[in-house]
Amino acid sequence: MTLYPPEQQVISNEKNASTIIAQARCAHCGEPCLPNEEQTPAFCCDGCQTVYQILDENNLCDYYSSADLALTSLKDKENLHFEYLDDDDLQNQILFFRSPNISRVRFDLPTIHCAACIWLLENLPRLHEGIMSATVHFIEKEIHISFNESIISLRQLAELLDKIGYPPLIRLDKAQKKQSSSPSNDLIYQIGVAGFAFGNSMLFSFPEYLGLTKDSDPFIVQILGYLNLSLGIPVLFYSAREYFISAWKGLKIRDYNLDIPIVVGATTLFVRSAYEIISQTGSGYMDSLAGFLFFLLAGKWFQERTYKQIAFDRDYQSYFPIATTKITAEGFENISLPKLKKGDEILVKNGDLIPADGRLNCASTSINYSFVSGEAALIPVINGEKVYAGGKWHGQEGSVLLRESVSQSYLTQLWNDPAFQKEENNVRVQLTGQISKYFTFTIFTIAILTLIYWYSTDKSIALNAFTAVLIVACPCAVALSVPFTYGNVLRILGKKHFFIKNVAAVEAISNIDTFVFDKTGTITSSQIQQSRYEGKPLSPNEIDLIINLTASSTHPVSKTIYDYFFKSNVEKLQITAWEEEIGKGLKAVIDSHQILIGSAQWIHVPGEDREKGNVFIEIDGNYMGYLSYKRTWREGAAPFMEWAKSKGETYILSGDNDNEKEKLSQYFNIPIENMYFKQTPTDKLAFIKTLQLKGRKVFMLGDGLNDAGALRQANFGMVISENQNNFTPASDAILAASKLDKLTGYLMYAIKSKKLVYLAYGFALIYNAIGLYFAVQGALSPVVAAILMPTSSITVVIWGLSTTTYFARKL
Amino acid sequence: MRIILVLIFLSLILALFFLAAFFWAVKNGQYEDDHTPSIRMLWEDQKPKDLSQEE
Numbered sequence A: 001m002t003l004y005p006p007e008q009q010v011i012s013n014e015k016n017a018s019t020i021i022a023q024a025r026c027a028h029c030g031e032p033c034l035p036n037e038e039q040t041p042a043f044c045c046d047g048c049q050t051v052y053q054i055l056d057e058n059n060l061c062d063y064y065s066s067a068d069l070a071l072t073s074l075k076d077k078e079n080l081h082f083e084y085l086d087d088d089d090l091q092n093q094i095l096f097f098r099s100p101n102i103s104r105v106r107f108d109l110p111t112i113h114c115a116a117c118i119w120l121l122e123n124l125p126r127l128h129e130g131i132m133s134a135t136v137h138f139i140e141k142e143i144h145i146s147f148n149e150s151i152i153s154l155r156q157l158a159e160l161l162d163k164i165g166y167p168p169l170i171r172l173d174k175a176q177k178k179q180s181s182s183p184s185n186d187l188i189y190q191i192g193v194a195g196f197a198f199g200n201s202m203l204f205s206f207p208e209y210l211g212l213t214k215d216s217d218p219f220i221v222q223i224l225g226y227l228n229l230s231l232g233i234p235v236l237f238y239s240a241r242e243y244f245i246s247a248w249k250g251l252k253i254r255d256y257n258l259d260i261p262i263v264v265g266a267t268t269l270f271v272r273s274a275y276e277i278i279s280q281t282g283s284g285y286m287d288s289l290a291g292f293l294f295f296l297l298a299g300k301w302f303q304e305r306t307y308k309q310i311a312f313d314r315d316y317q318s319y320f321p322i323a324t325t326k327i328t329a330e331g332f333e334n335i336s337l338p339k340l341k342k343g344d345e346i347l348v349k350n351g352d353l354i355p356a357d358g359r360l361n362c363a364s365t366s367i368n369y370s371f372v373s374g375e376a377a378l379i380p381v382i383n384g385e386k387v388y389a390g391g392k393w394h395g396q397e398g399s400v401l402l403r404e405s406v407s408q409s410y411l412t413q414l415w416n417d418p419a420f421q422k423e424e425n426n427v428r429v430q431l432t433g434q435i436s437k438y439f440t441f442t443i444f445t446i447a448i449l450t451l452i453y454w455y456s457t458d459k460s461i462a463l464n465a466f467t468a469v470l471i472v473a474c475p476c477a478v479a480l481s482v483p484f485t486y487g488n489v490l491r492i493l494g495k496k497h498f499f500i501k502n503v504a505a506v507e508a509i510s511n512i513d514t515f516v517f518d519k520t521g522t523i524t525s526s527q528i529q530q531s532r533y534e535g536k537p538l539s540p541n542e543i544d545l546i547i548n549l550t551a552s553s554t555h556p557v558s559k560t561i562y563d564y565f566f567k568s569n570v571e572k573l574q575i576t577a578w579e580e581e582i583g584k585g586l587k588a589v590i591d592s593h594q595i596l597i598g599s600a601q602w603i604h605v606p607g608e609d610r611e612k613g614n615v616f617i618e619i620d621g622n623y624m625g626y627l628s629y630k631r632t633w634r635e636g637a638a639p640f641m642e643w644a645k646s647k648g649e650t651y652i653l654s655g656d657n658d659n660e661k662e663k664l665s666q667y668f669n670i671p672i673e674n675m676y677f678k679q680t681p682t683d684k685l686a687f688i689k690t691l692q693l694k695g696r697k698v699f700m701l702g703d704g705l706n707d708a709g710a711l712r713q714a715n716f717g718m719v720i721s722e723n724q725n726n727f728t729p730a731s732d733a734i735l736a737a738s739k740l741d742k743l744t745g746y747l748m749y750a751i752k753s754k755k756l757v758y759l760a761y762g763f764a765l766i767y768n769a770i771g772l773y774f775a776v777q778g779a780l781s782p783v784v785a786a787i788l789m790p791t792s793s794i795t796v797v798i799w800g801l802s803t804t805t806y807f808a809r810k811l
Numbered sequence B: 001m002r003i004i005l006v007l008i009f010l011s012l013i014l015a016l017f018f019l020a021a022f023f024w025a026v027k028n029g030q031y032e033d034d035h036t037p038s039i040r041m042l043w044e045d046q047k048p049k050d051l052s053q054e055e
Helices: A014-023 A046-057 A061-065 A088-094 A115-122 A154-163 A172-179 A184-209 A218-239 A241-252 A259-278 A286-304 A412-416 A430-457 A459-472 A476-495 A503-509 A519-523 A540-551 A556-565 A607-612 A637-647 A661-668 A681-693 A705-713 A737-776 A782-808 B003-027 B036-040 B048-054
Strands: A103-108 A131-137 A142-147 A323-328 A331-336 A345-348 A358-360 A364-368 A378-382 A392-394 A398-402 A498-500 A514-518 A524-535 A579-581 A585-590 A593-598 A615-619 A622-633 A649-653 A698-702 A716-721 A733-736
Touching: A046 A061, A046 A154, A103 A154, A115 A131, A115 B036, A142 A154, A184 A218, A184 A241, A184 A286, A184 A782, A184 B003, A218 A241, A218 A259, A218 A286, A218 B003, A241 A259, A259 A286, A259 A430, A259 A459, A259 A476, A286 A476, A286 A782, A412 A681, A412 A705, A430 A459, A430 A476, A430 A503, A430 A737, A459 A737, A459 A782, A476 A498, A476 A503, A476 A737, A476 A782, A498 A737, A503 A716, A503 A737, A514 A519, A514 A637, A514 A681, A514 A705, A519 A524, A519 A637, A519 A649, A519 A698, A524 A556, A540 A556, A540 A585, A540 A593, A540 A615, A556 A622, A637 A649, A637 A661, A637 A737, A649 A681, A681 A698, A681 A705, A698 A705, A705 A716, A716 A737, A733 A737, A737 A782
Parallel strands: A514 A649, A514 A698, A698 A716, A716 A733
Antiparallel strands: A103 A142, A131 A142, A323 A331, A323 A345, A345 A398, A358 A398, A364 A378, A364 A392, A498 A733, A524 A622, A579 A585, A585 A593, A593 A615, A615 A622
C-alpha cells in the first residue's frame, strides 16, 4: 500500500536519450534538471547518477523500463553514516541469524514504493557477490537479506542499499521485537481449529436435526455424540484460551468485562453438552459452541488487522541515530546513545542529528531545528553556543561537548512525562465496557431467578433452564458489533489515507468537544509557496545565472529561488568562486559575472524594498530586485476549522512568535485570546492537560516532534504527514496532508459509526431476548440454539460491514 | 445405515488433512505477505540478452 499516488512522470531507458535532453529530466528520478551535453542521459544530481551507473554496470537497467513508476529523487538525500554497524554488539542485536558463511538481516526500507523497487532489491545478489538472496515485503516496506559476512560486512551492505537510494532505517527496539515469534499466528491457529470444529460438528449434528433419534439407531447417535465431544475439547481449551485469561484478569481487578459472560456461556455449553452426550440424554450444543467461538475469534482478527507499515508508537528514539562517534583521548569510538554521558565530546558530521544538548566545540556551523519546531530555517551557531537535541547539523564536521545525557535533554525530557507512561495495550472500547457491566449483572440475575423459580415449581427443569439462560445470553453478537463496525471504518478510512490506530481511537473521535491546532506545518504548509519577484526585468541570461547559482545549494530558500526561476532550457554555466555564507546568502562568479543572492545586510538594497522582500539579488554590483515569499495556509484547514468551531472550542498553539497573530485571527476567525504563541513542547502538553482537567475531550492536530507530548496527552491526537517517508510522532491517527480538505467528512463518518454500533447492540439484544424467552421456560432445544446463535452473529456482522460501506461511498 | 459412519470418518480424516495443510501454510509464512508475490511473478526471468553480456 502506498500512502501517496505516484504523480511524477518517468522517462524510460537510454533509447529515449534524445527526448531526455529536450525535456531535461533526470534519467533516474524524472525530476526536471539541467541538460548536460557531455553525458547522456542527464541527471538531476550525483546521487541519481551514481545509482544509474551502478545499475548500468550490472545490466539492471530494466529497472527503468517499468512504466508508471515514481522514482525517488536523490537530490535532497542526506548522507547517512553506518560506521556504528561495525560494532560487534550491535551486529549481534541487528542480525537475526549469524554464522561464518551466512547471516540474515532484516532492514526497514521506507523508500520502497513501486514494483520496480521490488525487482531491483531482489536482484541485489547481482550487485554484490557477497549477497546470496534478498526478499522484499512490499506492504511492510522491509527486506530480508542473506549474505556472507566475510565478503560483505553489515556496514557495507547498509551503505550499498543507501547508495542505490534505499537507505535502511535501523531501529534497535524493532529489530529485537521481530525476533520473538509473532503472537498473531496463535490467533490464526485458534480460528482454524474453531472453524474446523464448527464445520464438522454441524455435519455430525445434522442427523439429529433431521429427526434421527436414538430409537432409530442408538449406535450412530452415540458415535456422533462422542465425535462432537472430541471436537469441543480443543475449541474450549485451545481456541477459547485467551477469553479465559482475560476474564480471570478482569475478575481479579473487579472489572466485569464482556469476556466473563462469554467464558461462562462457553463453559456451560461445554459441560452441559458433555453431560448430555455421556449420559445419553441428548446430543449437546457443541456446534453452537464451536460456531460462536469461530465468530468471536474472527471478529478479533478483523479488528487487529491494522497497518503494519505505519508506526503509531514512535518516540524520539526513532528520530535519533542508534549510535554516535565519541571523541576520546585515544581517538574515535562508536557509542550507542543511551551510554552517552554528560561531559562527553562527540563528533558530528553534515546531516547528523544532534543527540543531546550541549555546547558547540568547534568554530561555527549552522543547525536546522525543523524536527523540533517545524520551521525549516538554518540557524548559525558559533563556538561555545548552546545546541539542542534534535537539531540537524549543516556544514563541515565538528564536535559538541554534551551538557546533558540523551534522556535529560530539553526535547527528550518530554518523554519523561506521565502522559507517555500510559498503558498502551489497553484498547478496550469504552462503549462495550459500559454495556458489559450491566449485561453481566442482568444475565446472572435472570439465570438465578430462573433457577429459584423452577426449583420451587419443577425441580427436573431447574438445572436445564438455568444453563440454557447462561448459554443463550452469551454476548456473542454484542462482542462482534464493535470489531466489525469500527474495524471496517478503520479499513475504509485507511484506503482514503486516513490511518487510525485502533478501534478504541475510532470511538474516541465521537466524544471530542475541544479542538487544538498546532500552527507551523499543520495549518500552514511546511513548504514555502507564493513566491514573487519584483524589480528590474531579468534577461534569460541573468535567469540562467540565478538558476546555476542556487542549483548547488541545499538551503531551503535557495530551493525556493531555484523552483521559482526554473525553466526548461537552462544553460549550464561555468561556476568559479561559489561560496555560501551562513545567515547571509550565496555568492559566486559565474560566466565572468559576479552574482550575489542573500539578505539585506549583505547586499545594498534601497530603503523601500528592504521591508517588502525576503531575499535580494545583485548581479555585477547592480541591485536587481527582490523575491518575496510567504508560507501559505494548508488547503482545507479553514473549512475544517469552521466545522471544528461548530463542534466545540477551538485553540491554536504555536511555537513561533506572535507576529502573524492578526492574520491568523482574521483568516480562521478565531479570537486572539484562543491563540497561544511561543509554546514549548512541554507547554503544549500542559495546555491539553488543563483542558482535560476542566472535563474537556481534546482533539489535537499536530505534525512534528514538538507536538509529541500534546498528541499523546490528547483524547485523540492526529498527525498530518506530507510524505510517507517522514517520521511522525506517536499519535492516534495519521492523515496524508493532501486529504486535509476531506477530514471533516472522515470525522463525521467516524462519529456516525457509533450510532451504527448502537443499532447493532439493539439487534443483538433482541436476539438475546428471544433466546431468553425459550431458555427461562426450559425449552431451549439444541436446534433453536444452533439457529439463533449463528443468525444473531451473522446479522450483526453483515449490519456492521454493509452500513459502514454504504455511508463511506460519499467520502 | 451404519455405512454412513465410514463416510463420516473419511470426511473427518479429509478435514483433518486440510486443517494440517492450513497450519503448515501459516507456519510457512504464506499468509504474511499477500502482496509482493503478486508483483514478483510479473517480472521476466533474467533475459537471455543479459546472460550473454555477462558471459
